[in-house]
Amino acid sequence: MSNHPVRRTRAAGAVLALAALALTACSEEPTQGATDVVADAQARDYRDGQVEAQRVRQANRALPSPTSGVVTIDGVDGTLTSEEVTAFQRSGSSVDVEVSRRGEDAAFASLCDGEVDVVDSTRAVAPEELEACRSVGLDVVQLQVASDAVVVAIKNETDVGGDCLGTQQVREVYRAGSPVTTWSQLGDGYDDVPLEVAGPNRENNAFQFFGRTVLDAPAPSLINLRSDYRTFDTDQGSRLFVVGRERDEDLALQLRDRSRERDLAKSRLTEQWQVVNDAKAEVEVAHAEVEKGVRDQRPADQQAADRQRVVRAEEALAAARSEMFVLTDEKNAVVARYDAAAAARARVQRTRGHVGYFLFSYYELFEDQLRPFEITDPDGERNCIFPSQRTITSGEYPLSRRMLLTTTTRSLDRPEVAEFLEHFLDRAGDAAVDAQLVALSQAEIDRQLDWVTGREEPDLVTLEEAPQTEQAAPATQPAEPAR
Template sequence: MLKKAILAACLTLSCAAAAQANTLVKIDGSSTVYPLTEAVAEEFQKGKKGAVRVTVGISGTGGGFKKFCRGEIDISDASRPILKKEMEACAAAGIKYIELPVAYDALTVVVNPQNSFIKTMTVEELKKIWEPTAQGKITKWNQVNPSWPDLPIKLFGAGADSGTFDYFTEAIVGKSKSSRGDFTASEDDNVLVQGVSRDKGALGFFGYSYYAENTKKLKAVAIAEKAGKSGVLPSFDTVKNGTYQPLSRPVFIYVSAKSLEKPEVREFVDFYLANAAKYAKAVKMVGLPDKAYKQTQSNFKAKKTGTGFGGVPEVGVSVEELLQREGKH
């Protein structure tokens, strides 16, 4: 009888352990989307009172997609759409996905607060600094604009696995991943914040929420699309009204269709979409229009797989248009 009781207890514990193992939602990817996903995850877990655990990693958008297309995670945070090579990797592994925009971000260009000569920069000036041919040649501020001082430029930017790097180079240089290589790169935006805050001649870029959390350490630069145009600072209003260009962008979560077989993943995504606007505001990101969230929820409910981009980067696309497009695989 004792042996039977011990065996029964072991089986019960094994079943409980197995159930516990299954109630895990695994997320990785973009450092830009991380604050929003982490905020949603914390609140979701509170409601579940320990029954579901949600892990959120930061390996960059590219790093997240690598794990996602290997079937290692349920959800990939992305600050840019999935690229053709990633679509092919997912297809080869039989991974289907649902593309869900969750907020807007204003990719923010920042300088050190002691920098008194930069208030506005044009896209052309930024290109002159960041394009590949600038490496080893454009090293001082007066080489970009003769009215600026003879002061060394120290550059900080997102790493090569970051969707922020992809979007910035596409919007500023004109080609994704086209950039000089002699800058301090990191997928951890906090490293970039610290770097810019410590060097008077520094320039960097990352998601708006990291700037908003560090306004005493950093100064945002107004962006002018062309010379002669007024510069526009990133803000909730300038992102929503479309005047902060070309560095406003939607950010996404990609959900594995196979992972939706797990009720905890379905419940988490439902919770995410229902509360994204509230938590976006809390982490200094810009929520989508209500109509867009309703369409996003509708697409999720219908399990609309694929991407509205087709593996090709686009700058300036509206979320409303994106959500109506036929998904490409």
């Protein structure tokens, strides 16, 4: 770890804040007409502040002492932490990192009890958890190392009547027992187009994320999804269900030409049938003339001419039939090509109502083929957030999650904790890309590195910033413009 200036001690930051508040209340000049009651109230506020500050100091001193050379982490699995702990331990550092996976609730409780240094989570600290930390003089610092999101998408350059879905509408489309079979059932504006759903199987990270985020299923499985949910072993399978195959697109585009070819082949065959029929008639006439010549006892040369006419007529009929067989084969081939193009167009048309979900990293690779829905939260105004690097990183996009490391200034002042977090942040960008997550900008990583290394004082989490629900609160940034 690089050398950095010694931090000022901040373990009792909450205490100083309370004391300052009490002193301010005591030093304010009474308004005109104030009585001794006001002075008594200010004195009580000051005494209460002193008592609370003393209580917090005592609670802080009672926290367990951390083990030197050991960094303790608790929280959830499925983030970057396991891989980064392994990489850190292979780096040659003498620091030992101990990781538990007891869940976010237990981890935040332990953080505020002074028992762990870092909480590994996909949600921010809740207001009651932040209050618990502050009540023992612990200031909370939140670091973000990556983000993740699922994108709900239909085929690009198609339309089902709307571009924005609420999280509850997405849930209604996919949940077990869903009655939704057409897009028009989702509300006014959507077209009366059959709706069919698909997505990855349970081994895919997107399945687990989608199940927890959209379906409120702690341990997602297929029983949480509608019975006609199409599962695919690969993201490619889900994508092809939504967008169709490129070959079908190419064939569908050929349908007009194939139709003209079919009509021409049929017309030529019809004309050839007339040629055959005319040839048959000539053969019959020629044979009749031979018979008539015999009956009439025509001269020998005339009867010979009649017989020669039969030969020519039969040769013409054979040639006409041969040409008919060729044209029939050609017509059959053209019709087969037409039928293939028509079937391809039908498959392409059926994809109009197909919808799937994908990790954002996979969607980015095929954004020319996929048309994502903007997503809005069910509460508050309809904001319709477009999935993008920015809206996902900020947590503004509702179907996203931020991967967070939450610590305290008390732990940050420990060299071993700072060393581990610096190593983690240095690798966070590449690690996120390798894990198919959304990486932070280098500027954001550098800003957090300044906190960890002591070059800048960290931004402390405040009650105003703490989310009011289990999910991280969206950043107050303007919505990404719709495409």
